[in-house]
Amino acid sequence: MADRAQYEELIRQFSAFGAVKRELTRILPVGCSSGSAAVLSLLGRYGDMRIGRLAELLAVDMSVTSRHVAHIAERGWVDRFPDPADGRSRILRLTPAGRTQLDELSERTTHLLADRLSDWTDDEVGQLSVLMARLRASFDDHPSAQERPAGASLITT
């Protein structure tokens, strides 16, 4: 268990992290916002999926996800197919143009990180990745009221 000063320092690091995010946003291609990039990345990493699943992975509300998807669908980067298992849903799939866009994104972000983190070891990059994944998991394990759907089987005191 960490002490108060350590938690406060961590919070300040969280706050300052925005600067890193914004610099990554600045290198995105025209028409591809941060939200669009996140959707393309997840579809490329995990394959076809529904809006709801995408919203979970993005950790944002479905309404937000819907808008992001509408944005990239307008640009022809994803197609929406009927879901044979559920008429209310559609399956999202990257188009060839979407994959090209994703490749461009990946090239730019990889290049930027390789430059900025040139003095980081492979292991250090991995450590940060693992710790941030665990951080998110630690928060997901205790979902707030807003994130907890009515039917979720969660025991809360």
Add this chain to the structure above:
Amino acid sequence: MADRAQYEELIRQFSAFGAVKRELTRILPVGCSSGSAAVLSLLGRYGDMRIGRLAELLAVDMSVTSRHVAHIAERGWVDRFPDPADGRSRILRLTPAGRTQLDELSERTTHLLADRLSDWTDDEVGQLSVLMARLRASFDDHPSAQERPAGASLITT
């Protein structure tokens, strides 16, 4: 040097980090936004300072900082004194009410982190803090054009 897949994974962690930030935002007292909290925290940690210095620590534009400060000044949480060394600047100082507000903030965020990170060791919390500090430093060392003032003595190729 990490490989492409590792950088891509790191980027996805960066993207999902927003969920953690938003949960921390939700517990803030009424009238105290995330920006206000960051200003109060930095004034509490580093003491009286000018807007420009605060903008550096926040890693946002001075115009943004100015708005945040105006917000908390309206609420009586900071005073602005003339800077004897420079008539264009004013020195920001926490008021007693501001310190009370900061204490309340600190209590809430510490409590939330202690709950969510209850199974993290002191050392693991420290590691995340250090890695995020280093991440920001790695980006600060290569400032983008937008962040680099005209007079800065930086050698860029």
Add this chain to the structure above:
DNA sequence: TATTGTTATACTCTATAACTATA
């Protein structure tokens, strides 16, 4: 002429609520 700070404007991301269609 350069710098500090403020203000107006615009853009992105986000959640809430109301709504449609389907389960």
Add this chain to the structure above:
DNA sequence: TATAGTTATAGAGTATAACAATA
């Protein structure tokens, strides 16, 4: 009745540009 998704609205954070005051 409950769930998947869409859309309208509102709020927060941010950058850019134009401006005022001072160095």
